[in-house]
Amino acid sequence: MHAQTETTAAADRHYVVAGFAGEGGFPIPTDHLIGAAWTQGAGTGRIAVLDPSSGTVLTSVADATVADGLAAVDAAETAAAGWAATPPRQRSIILQRCYQAMVDQADWLARLISLENGKALADARSEVMYAAEFFRWYAEEAVRINGEIAMAPAGGNRILVQYQPIGIALLITPWNFPAAMATRKIAPALAAGCTCILKPAEETPLTALAVGEILRRAGVPAGVVNIVNTSEPAGLCRAILHDRRVRKLSFTGSTEVGRILLREAANSVISCSMELGGNAPFLVLDDADLEAALDGAMIAKMRNAGEACTAANRFYVQRGIYETFVQKLVSRMGALTVGPGTDAATQCGAMINRAAIDKIEALVADALGKGATLRLGGVAGPGPGLFYPPSVIADLSRDAAIQREEIFGPVAAVTPFDDVEDAIRMANDTEYGLSAYVYTGDLKAGLGIAERLDYGMVALNRGLVSDPAAPFGGMKQSGLGREGAHHGLLEFTETKYIAVSW
C-alpha cells in the first residue's frame, strides 16, 4: 500500500521521533530484526510510513521478501531450543525488564504511536501502559506453568500432564494498537518458551520496531523475537505458514483476513489463535444511572477515536431515557477537540487512512438513507489530515448496514428499544461476538442479560473490558482462543500427557 523502492544508506536507516522533547528514547532501527542483527535483508524496497494527521512521510522501513521471512524462521529455529530450556525464572526476569523499559520510555513511545497511527497522545499513553502490563503479567505467569498429575481411574498408572512450548510462532498484528497487540502476543509466547516472528501492520511498523529494540536491550536473546515488515503480507505469511517448522499462528485483525489465514494454516495444521473483528452492542436500560452510562459510552465509543475492535458500534437505549441519552451524548461528543494526535489538547485524533474515512462515510450515508437522523457531525474534514468529527446518528432502522458492520470510527449510532428481549435479540443478531456493554441499575437483571449475550466479553456498568489479567477474545466470527490471563499463556503451549507406571 505504501511501498516505495529506493534503498537508503545503512547509516540513515534509523528514525528519530520528531519533536520529542522529553527524556529517553533512541533512534529506531528501520530494518528487519532477524536473529542478532538489524538488516535490510534480501529485498531492496522500502515501505513509506505516513503521519495520518498531516499526510507527510515520517520515514521508510525495509520491505521484506519471502526469503527474509524464511530467514526469520531460520533465526527463530536456531534460538528455539535454548529459549525453551532457559529457566522460567530467567525468562520471567527478562520480561520484567521489558515491562520496566516500556514504562520508562512511555512518553517517547506514546509520541511515536501518535505520529504513525494518528491517535491522541492520551490514548497512546494508555496504550503504552496497557502494552507494558502484558510483560509484567507474563513475567509473573512464566513461573506458574503448572502441570497435573492424577491416578488413572483403573488404578494401574499415573496420568502426568505437562505444558510444553508449542514451537515457533508467527504473530500478525493490526495498526490500531501497534504496541499492545504486539506485546499481548510476544509476552505470552516468550513466557511459554517459544520463539517468534512478528509481522506488524504496514501502516504502523515503527512502534513494533521500537518494541523490538527495547526487547533486545532488555536482554531477550538473539532470534527469540524477529520482526519483518512487508508490503506483501499475503505472500510472506503464506510462505511462513507453509514452513513446517512453524507451529503457531496468533493473528489480530479483520475477520476477512482471519479466514484467509485459517485456510493457509490448515496446510500444516497449525494451531491458531484469532482475535478478529467486533460489532459491539451497548445496551442502556431505563433504570441505568444515566451519567454513568454516558461516561461508559464515551470510553467505549471514543477510546482510540472509535478505532478499536471493542468499540461500541450500536447503542440500544430504552425508550424512557432515549431522547435524554441522545441529547447528552451529542453534547459530550460535540465538546471533544479533534486534531493531530501529538497536540496536547486533542481528544479525537486522525483516522488511519483514506479507506477508513470512505468506509465511515458509506455507513453513515447508508444509515441516513434508511431513515436515521444526523444529530452531530457527519462530514469529514477537508484534509490533508485524515479527520472525521465525533458524530451521532439516531433512530437507526434495523436494516442499516451499521447494525451488522464495524464502523471503526468516531460515530455513535443510537437505536431505541421498548422491550429488553428485543434489545437482546438485536444485540445478538450479528456474525460477530467480541464484546458487549450493558448498563442497568438492577445487577441481577444485568447479569442475566450478560449471560444471554453471545459475546466473549461483557462489560456490565463499565465502558472498558480490556485487562491483561482477563481472558480477551470473541465468540462466533470474532475469533478463536483467548489472549491475556493464564489462558493467553496456554495458547502458546502444547499439552503433553505421559502415562507413567510406577
Ligand code: NAD
Ligand atoms: P487487517 O486484517 O486488514 O490487517 C491485520 C494484519 O493482517 C496486518 O498486519 C496486515 O498486514 C495483515 N494482513 C492483511 N492481509 C493479509 C494476508 N492476506 N495474509 C497475511 N496477513 C495479512 O486488519 P486491520 O485493518 O489492520 O485492523 C482492523 C481490524 O482488526 C478490525 O476488524 C478490528 O476489529 C480488528 N481487531 C481485532 C482485535 C481483537 O482483539 N479481536 C484487536 C484489534 C483489532
